[in-house]
Amino acid sequence: MPPQKSDPLQEGDAASASANISAEALSSQKALSIDEMMVMAKTLRRHIITMTAKAGSGHPGGSLSSVEIITALYFNVMRHNPRNPNWPDRDRFVLSKGHAAPLLYAALAEAGYLPIEELETLREYGSRLQGHTDRTKTPGVEMSAGALGQGLSFAIGISLAARLDSKDYRVYVLLGDGECDEGQVWEAAMACAHFKLDNLTAIVDRNRQQIDGWTKDVMNTEPLEEKWHSFGWQTIKVDGHNLSQILNALDEAKQIKGKPTIIIAYTTKGKGVSFMENNPDFHGNAPTAREAEKALEELC
Amino acid sequence: MEASTREAYGKTLVELGGENENIVVLDADLSRSTMTRLFATKFPHRFFDCGIAEQNMMGIAAGLAASGKTAFASTFAIFASGRCFDQVRMSIAQPLLNVKIVATHGGVTVGEDGFSHHSIEDIALMCSLPGFTIIVPADAIETAQAVRAAAENYGPFYIRLCRPRSPLVYGDDYRFEIGKAATLKSGDDATIIATGLMVSLALEAARRLKGEGIDCRVLSMPTIKPIDEDAIIKAAKETGAIVTCEEHLEHGGLGSTVARVVAKHRPVPMSFLALKDKYTSSGKPNELLASHGLTVDGIEEAMRHLLDRKRA
Numbered sequence: 121m122p123p124q125k126s127d128p129l130q131e132g133d134a135a136s137a138s139a140n141i142s143a144e145a146l147s148s149q150k151a152l153s154i155d156e157m158m159v160m161a162k163t164l165r166r167h168i169i170t171m172t173a174k175a176g177s178g179h180p181g182g183s184l185s186s187v188e189i190i191t192a193l194y195f196n197v198m199r200h201n202p203r204n205p206n207w208p209d210r211d212r213f214v215l216s217k218g219h220a221a222p223l224l225y226a227a228l229a230e231a232g233y234l235p236i237e238e239l240e241t242l243r244e245y246g247s248r249l250q251g252h253t254d255r256t257k258t259p260g261v262e263m264s265a266g267a268l269g270q271g272l273s274f275a276i277g278i279s280l281a282a283r284l285d286s287k288d289y290r291v292y293v294l295l296g297d298g299e300c301d302e303g304q305v306w307e308a309a310m311a312c313a314h315f316k317l318d319n320l321t322a323i324v325d326r327n328r329q330q331i332d333g334w335t336k337d338v339m340n341t342e343p344l345e346e347k348w349h350s351f352g353w354q355t356i357k358v359d360g361h362n363l364s365q366i367l368n369a370l371d372e373a374k375q376i377k378g379k380p381t382i383i384i385a386y387t388t389k390g391k392g393v394s395f396m397e398n399n400p401d402f403h404g405n406a407p408t409a410r411e412a413e414k415a416l417e418e419l420c
Numbered sequence: 421m422e423a424s425t426r427e428a429y430g431k432t433l434v435e436l437g438g439e440n441e442n443i444v445v446l447d448a449d450l451s452r453s454t455m456t457r458l459f460a461t462k463f464p465h466r467f468f469d470c471g472i473a474e475q476n477m478m479g480i481a482a483g484l485a486a487s488g489k490t491a492f493a494s495t496f497a498i499f500a501s502g503r504c505f506d507q508v509r510m511s512i513a514q515p516l517l518n519v520k521i522v523a524t525h526g527g528v529t530v531g532e533d534g535f536s537h538h539s540i541e542d543i544a545l546m547c548s549l550p551g552f553t554i555i556v557p558a559d560a561i562e563t564a565q566a567v568r569a570a571a572e573n574y575g576p577f578y579i580r581l582c583r584p585r586s587p588l589v590y591g592d593d594y595r596f597e598i599g600k601a602a603t604l605k606s607g608d609d610a611t612i613i614a615t616g617l618m619v620s621l622a623l624e625a626a627r628r629l630k631g632e633g634i635d636c637r638v639l640s641m642p643t644i645k646p647i648d649e650d651a652i653i654k655a656a657k658e659t660g661a662i663v664t665c666e667e668h669l670e671h672g673g674l675g676s677t678v679a680r681v682v683a684k685h686r687p688v689p690m691s692f693l694a695l696k697d698k699y700t701s702s703g704k705p706n707e708l709l710a711s712h713g714l715t716v717d718g719i720e721e722a723m724r725h726l727l728d729r730k731r732a
Contacts (some may be wrong), residue, residue: 208488255486255515262486267510273476274511277483277491280468284444284489304507307476315468 167226173412183223202232216271217296269302298330313352360385423560430455482511497523497539527667544672558619565596601651625719656686670694
C-alpha cells in the first residue's frame with residue numbers, strides 16, 4: 121500500500137539503499153581535530169557576522185553562542201553525508217532554537233551541503249536560506265522551526281522511528297535556555313524520559329539571555345539542571361565554548377542507557393565579538409556594516 | 421440503522437496496521453474514546469500514548485512522519501484543532517508531513533460536557549492551513565473509507581468524527597473519493613448540501629419536501645477541502661438555489677466554502693444552516709442541535725424561504 125505521493129525529502133532514500141554503499145563510505149565527513157575545530161569555529165563566526173550584516177537582520181547573538189556546539193556535532197561527532205542529506209542512517213540534528221539559522225547554514229555550507237557563496241543570500245526573497253529554518257527549502261535542515269519550544273517533540277518522533285526501524289542513528293536537539301520558558305519543552309522532556317530515549321541527546325545553550333534581558337529577570341528558569349534531572353534526564357554541565365568538554369559530554373551521553381541526556385552548555389551570547397558579548401541588543405539585530413568590519417577584525 | 425464512526429475508525433486502523441508496518445498511532449490519553457485503543461491492543465509497539473499533552477503529540481507525530489512513518493494522531497476535535505494549532509502549522513502543515521489527524525467528538529453533539537468540549541471552530545481553523553485535506557464523514561461506512569484513503573494518500577489530513585452513533589446514509593456499494601461530493605438524491609428545484617451528521621437530516625427533509633411537491637437534490641459533501649467545485653457549480657446551474665447544513669459555525673465551514681465557489685462561478689440564492697455565532701452550553705445532542713435550528717424542520721423551513729427568494 122504505497123502512498124501515491126511521497127515526502128520530497130525522503131526521495132533520496134531509495135537511491136542510496138539500492139546503491140548498497142557502506143555506512144562508512146556514505147559518511148564522508150572526516151572528524152576534525154580540536155585545533156581544526158577551533159579554526160572552523162572562527163570561520164563559522166565570521167560567516168554569521170557577514171551573513172547577518174549583509175541581510176541587515178537576523179539573530180547573531182544566539183548564533184555566536186552555539187558555535188562550538190554545532191562545530192563539535194557537524195565536524196566531529198555526527199555521522200552524516202552532505203552528498204546525501206536524506207541518508208536514512210544519518211544522525212539527525214534538530215535546531216529547536218530556529219533563530220540560530222545563520223549558524224546552521226554556515227555549518228551546512230562548510231560541511232558541503234551548500235555552496236559557501238549562497239550564504240550571502242540569507243533572508244533574501246527566493247533564497248533557500250530563510251530567516252528561520254525551513255525543512256522544505258534547505259538541504260540538511262531537518263525541521264521547520266522558529267516558533268520556539270517545538271524541536272524536542274519533533275526529535276522524539278525521529279528517535280521513536282529509529283527504535284521501530286532498528287536503526288542506530290542518534291538524534292541531537294539544540295534548545296535555547298530562554299526557549300525553556302515554553303510549556304511544550306516540558307511536555308516533551310517528560311515524554312523523552314517516559315519513552316526511555318537513550319538515542320536522543322539534547323543540548324541547551326545556556327547563554328542566560330533572552331530578548332527582554334537576562335533570563336533570571338525575564339523568567340527565571342533556575343534551577344535548570346535540577347529541573348531536567350527531576351524530569352528523568354541524565355544531566356551534564358559543560359563550558360559551551362570548550363570543545364573538549366563538549367566532545368566528552370557528547371561521548372558520555374552515548375554511553376548512558378535507558379534515559380535521555382541533556383548537556384547544559386554554559387555560553388556567552390554574542391561570543392567572540394567584544395561588543396556583542398552579553399549584549400541583548402544583538403539577540404535579534406544584525407551588526408551594521410561598520411560593526412561587522414570591527415567584528416571581523418576581532419575574528420581574524 | 422445506526423453505527424459509530426469512532427468504532428469504524430478504530431477497526432479500520434487495525435486493518436491498516438496489519439497491512440502496513442509503517443502505520444503508527446498516537447493518542448493523548450483518550451484512546452478509549454477515540455477508539456485508537458483497538459490499534460493499541462493489537463500493535464502495542466506502534467502505539468504511543470502521549471498523555472494529556474496534545475502539542476507534544478503533534479510534534480512527535482511530525483517527527484515520526486519525517487522518518488517515513490504514516491502517523492495517525494487522535495484526540496477530541498476541540499483539542500486537535502485549537503489547542504495545538506501552531507504545532508500543527510509549524511511541524512505538520514508547512515513541511516507537508518504525512519500526519520493524519522483524526523479528531524473525534526466534533527461539533528455540539530458531544531452534548532452534556534458543554535462548551536469546553538464543543539468543537540465549533542475546528543473546520544475553519546483546519547481549512548485555513550495550506551496543504552491540509554479536510555474530511556467530515558457522514559457515517560461509519562464513509563469513515564472507514566476516508567481513513568483508508570488518508571492512509572493511502574500522502575500528506576496532512578484532518579478527519580472529523582462525532583461522538584454519537586449516527587444513521588447509515590450510504591449503502592455498501594458506496595465508494596468514497598477524496599474531493600468528490602456524493603449525490604444521495606436527485607432533484608432540480610433546489611439543492612441541500614450537507615456534511616457529517618447533517619446528511620441524514622438533509623435526506624429526511626428532502627423526503628418530506630418531496631411530499632409537498634418540492635424536488636430537492638441532496639449532496640453529501642465529505643471533503644470540505646479541496647471542495648468539489650464541479651458538483652457545486654452543477655447544482656447552482658441546474659437547481660438555482662442552495663441550502664448548506666453543517667454542525668459548525670457559519671464562519672469558515674462548509675457554507676462559507678460553498679458560497680465562495682457559488683459567488684465565483686454561478687451566483688444563486690443561498691441559505692446557511694449552521695451553529696449560531698456564540699458559545700454553546702450543556703444539553704442533550706438533539707436539544708443543542710434544535711437550539712441552532714439544525715433539525716429536519718429547520719432545513720424544510722429554510723428551503724421554503726429560499727425557494728421564495730429564488731422565485732422573486
